[in-house]
Amino acid sequence: LFALLAQSFFSIDEFSGLINREFTLKTYGDLLQAANLDIILRTVTMAALVTLASAVIAFPIAYYAARYARGRWKALFYLGVMLPLWSSYLVKIYAWKLILAKEGILTWLLAKLNLLWLLDAWLALPVVGGNSLSVSFTGTFI
Known part of the structure; x- marks a missing residue:
């Protein structure tokens, strides 16, 4: 680090x-x-928002996995944490594009729950919206 600083x-x-x-x-x-x-x-x-969101999501999961998960559930938690680290960056980006696309899994799930109006309202916002989640600032954040 000192060499980089110099x-x-x-x-x-x-x-x-x-x-x-x-x-x-x-x-x-x-x-x-x-x-x-x-x-x-x-x-x-x-960077600050992603760090905060990661901490809000990760700490409760880690607490539950450390305190209460036993047997198969504990193995599932460890696999859920380690599996994304094994895949390449391009595979992750492609997977997120498929999940967040206009015809993606998230849109399908919201349609099944009759919450598609919520996604449309979110995408209509001037700052965070866009054509779909995959090309919006929200998708970039996720």
Whole structure:
């Protein structure tokens, strides 16, 4: 980590693309330009929201698995946690696209529960909505 921190103070020659190994704050000045602040804010906000959502979902499941689950249920909880870690990133993205698509599993389930109006109302919101969950900000968050 120290080597990475030290390299962050080096600059890049704009003509040759070579790294100048002299300490400077130029890279941090470039990073904090107005054009990049919006990107940094959105990235930090999304990271914080995903971390919070993961904690809200994971801690009760972990508590139940540690305290009350026995036998097959405990094995099922462990498998449910470990199985997504074994699959590749592209397979996960493709699976989420299929689940969140307009003709996907989630839309089918909401239609069976007569809650499709709720999904349509959510997708009609200007900030979080879109054509379907797979291309909306909500789908990106999930």
